[in-house]
Every structure is written in structure tokens, then in C-alpha cells.
Amino acid sequence: MSATFQLDGQDFFALNGGPLFKFTEAISFFVNCETQEEVDELWEKLTAGGGTPQRCGWLKDNYGLSWQIIPKALGEMLGDKDSQKSQRVMQAMLQMDKIDIQRLKEA
Numbered sequence: 001m002s003a004t005f006q007l008d009g010q011d012f013f014a015l016n017g018g019p020l021f022k023f024t025e026a027i028s029f030f031v032n033c034e035t036q037e038e039v040d041e042l043w044e045k046l047t048a049g050g051g052t053p054q055r056c057g058w059l060k061d062n063y064g065l066s067w068q069i070i071p072k073a074l075g076e077m078l079g080d081k082d083s084q085k086s087q088r089v090m091q092a093m094l095q096m097d098k099i100d101i102q103r104l105k106e107a
Contacts, residue, residue, distance in 0.1 A: 028058070028066035035071070036101045042069050043098045053097040073101050 003014045007029075033039045046069070047053055050062035057070045077089040085107075092107035093099065 023060075023064040023066065025058075025066045028068050030068045030070065033069060033071045039069055039071050039099060039101070042067075055097055056093055057096070057099040059097075069099070071099055071101050074099055074104060077104055 001016045005012050005014070031042060033042065043053075043059065046061045046067055047059055048062070052060045054060065054066075057068055057074070059067050059069065061067060074089075074093065078086050078093075080086045080089070088107040089104050092104055096103070
């Protein structure tokens with residue numbers, strides 16, 4: 001009925017709440033990726049077997065758990081001092097499911 005596990009040094013405790021309690025986007029795992037290769041690898045693994053891509057770097061795995069697979073570069077570009085540049089990056093990101101760093105740079 002319960003489980004404990006650790007991810008990257010963080011302890012988690014999970015309960016089997018039965019069919020009354022479903023996963024929602026209110027809880028998600030945020031993964032800050034260093035490279036496009038890391039984004040691609042995690043995206044492929046987490047959508048395999050029935051996972052579903054969603055907008056802006058979000059996805060649901062085959063269990064229905066939400067993940068945010070976000071490259072570190074996105075935050076850096078959104079925080080650019082040039083507000084027009086950061087707005088172009090935001091508009092490009094809003095059109096994406098999986099975040100593509102090169103497309104963000106081109107924006």
C-alpha cells in the first residue's frame with residue numbers, strides 16, 4: 001500500500017490511493033536538462049509505451065504522471081536582457097511539445 005524511493009538524493013513517499021485518486025498536472029517532476037541530447041533521451045523514454053507529449057516541454061508518461069523536460073538554456077533565453085528576444089523565445093516555446101534548443105536560438 002506504500003513505497004519509499006529516492007531520486008537524485010530526494011526522498012519520496014508514495015501511497016496507493018486506489019481508483020479515487022488519479023495523477024494530475026498539480027504534481028509533476030521537473031527535469032532541468034543540460035543538453036538537447038538529454039532532452040531527447042528523456043522524452044523518448046518517458047513517452048515510450050503510451051506516454052503522451054504535451055505543450056511547452058510537458059509530457060505524461062504511460063502511468064499518467066506529468067513531467068517537465070526543460071533544457072537549462074530555455075530559462076537563460078527567457079531571462080535575456082533583450083525583452084524582444086525573450087518574447088520571441090517564449091512564442092517559439094509555446095508552439096513546441098518537446099523543447100528544441102536550436103529552434104529557440106533561431107527565434
